[in-house]
Amino acid sequence: MTLLHEVYQFTIAPFQEFAFMRRALVATLALALSSAPLGVMLTLRRMSLFGEALSHAVLPGVAAGFIFFGLSLPALSIGGFLAGVIVVALAGWISRHTELKEDASLAAIYVVALALGVIMISGHGTQLDLLHILFGNVLGVDTEGLMLVAGVSSVSVLLMAGLYRGLLLESFDPSYLAASGGRNTLYQQSFLMLVVLNLVASFQTLGTLMAVGLMMLPAVSARLWHDTLPAQLVNSTVQAAAAGYAGLMLSYYASVPSGPVIIVCAGAFYFLSLVFAPRGWLPRMLRRPHLRA
Numbered sequence: 636m637t638l639l640h641e642v643y644q645f646t647i648a649p650f651q652e653f654a655f656m657r658r659a660l661v662a663t664l665a666l667a668l669s670s671a672p673l674g675v676m677l678t679l680r681r682m683s684l685f686g687e688a689l690s691h692a693v694l695p696g697v698a699a700g701f702i703f704f705g706l707s708l709p710a711l712s713i714g715g716f717l718a719g720v721i722v723v724a725l726a727g728w729i730s731r732h733t734e735l736k737e738d739a740s741l742a743a744i745y746v747v748a749l750a751l752g753v754i755m756i757s758g759h760g761t762q763l764d765l766l767h768i769l770f771g772n773v774l775g776v777d778t779e780g781l782m783l784v785a786g787v788s789s790v791s792v793l794l795m796a797g798l799y800r801g802l803l804l805e806s807f808d809p810s811y812l813a814a815s816g817g818r819n820t821l822y823q824q825s826f827l828m829l830v831v832l833n834l835v836a837s838f839q840t841l842g843t844l845m846a847v848g849l850m851m852l853p854a855v856s857a858r859l860w861h862d863t864l865p866a867q868l869v870n871s872t873v874q875a876a877a878a879g880y881a882g883l884m885l886s887y888y889a890s891v892p893s894g895p896v897i898i899v900c901a902g903a904f905y906f907l908s909l910v911f912a913p914r915g916w917l918p919r920m921l922r923r924p925h926l927r928a
Contacts, residue, residue, distance in 0.1 A: 649887050656883065659773045659893065662784045662840050663879030666849055669791035670833045671871035674854030676795075676826065679864070680806050683851060685738065688745040689827075690834045690847040692722040694752025697768055697843060702759045706767070708779055712835050715843075719831035722748060723824075752843075771842030771894045773883070780839045787836035791829050802826055803864070841894045848898035849875050856905040859912035874904050 650656045677686050696718025697711050704710035722744055729740035756765045776784070795802070805822040830850075837846035853874035857867040882897030889896075909915050 646884070649884070655774050655776075656887065658776045658778070658781050659840070659883055660880065662776045662781050663773065663849075663883065663897065664876050665785045665788035666833070666837055666840065667853075667872055667875030667879055669788040669795075670837060670850040671853045671857075671875040672795060672868045673791070673826075673830055673833055674850040674852075675857060675864070675867050675871050676802060676806070677830070677851070678854050678858060682738070683855065685741065686830055686834065686847045686850050688738075688741045689719055689722065689831055690838075690843055690845075691749040691752075692741075692745040693719045693748075693831070693835060693838065694768070694843045695748050695755065696721075697838065698752040698755035698759075701756060701768065708783060708839065711768075712783060712839075715835040715838060716831060718748070719835065720828065723827050723831065767842075768838070769842045769844050770892065771838060771840050771845070773840040773893045773897070774886075776840055784836045784839065787832055791833055794825070794829060798822060798825060841897065845894055845898050848901060849878070852898070852901040852905050853878065856901075856908040856912075859908045859914040875901065878904060 650660055674686065677683055693715035696714035696716070698714075699718075700707065700710035700712075700714030722741070726737050726741040726744055729735055730737040733740075753765065753769075756768060801822045805826075833850065834843075834846050837849065841849060853871040854867070856874055857870035860870050861867045878901035879897055881900040883893055885891070885900070886893035886896040910917050912918070
């Protein structure tokens with residue numbers, strides 16, 4: 636009984652005793668449910684760095700919302716979403732009217748957007764405001780923020796389920812999708828809007844600099860474990876949820892910022908996958924003698 640009591644005190648008691656820990660856990664689990672599968676779809680489309688660029692590109696919109704309305708969550712979220720939509724549309728326009736590919740134009744835009752957003756916030760707020768927006772504060776999620784994250788997660792899961800077949804066809808065989816009457820642009824733009832929406836929801840907890848971490852690290856790690864897409868979707872969600880829980884526990888007991896610790900935990904799962912996953916280093920080394928024989 637003593638051992639069980641100690642385990643309970645270490646793993647469950649913080650969430651039972653403190654409401655802010657419960658809200659942080661629910662918000663992190665909701666993000667894991669929607670962001671990680673989107674990351675898998677991004678890797679499938681060879682757009683892994685696209686999410687990184689978009690997470691930084693929303694900063695000017697967040698900064699504009701902060702300047703006019705302060706730390707108002709609806710204003711920050713709407714501003715960030717509009718900025719992300721504008722950046723995606725601008726990158727697409729540049730790729731259509733110049734010889735630059737969409738990823739190259741997006742890389743150029745997001746660097747400028749990140750610098751502009753930092754300047755805007757620094758000129759109208761304190762250093763604490765800048766750190767809050769850049770790195771988030773998952774333990775500070777209130778009921779309003781939790782409802783936003785849960786709403787975005789629910790909508791994202793439902794839309795991904797509805798668009799699943801079209802997204803697969805658009806990723807693997809866009810020519811067939813177009814020939815069968817599907818609209819490639821509709822699926823692509825809908826998918827990118829979901830990515831922007833989840834990044835905007837994530838910045839409240841993880842900040843604009845690390846919002847993409849919970850989206851991409853579990854997704855990349857899941858590809859090392861499974862060949863099939865459904866298994867990768869489930870694996871990435873489980874890894875993201877486990878990283879969220881472990882990060883909150885470690886940050887609680889070590890008194891360090893929760894957002895970065897969550898991303899470090901996701902990174903730890905990734906490095907373990909690099910070594911032990913079926914497509915990782917160790918199984919490949921063990922298979923080499925058999926291949927030579």
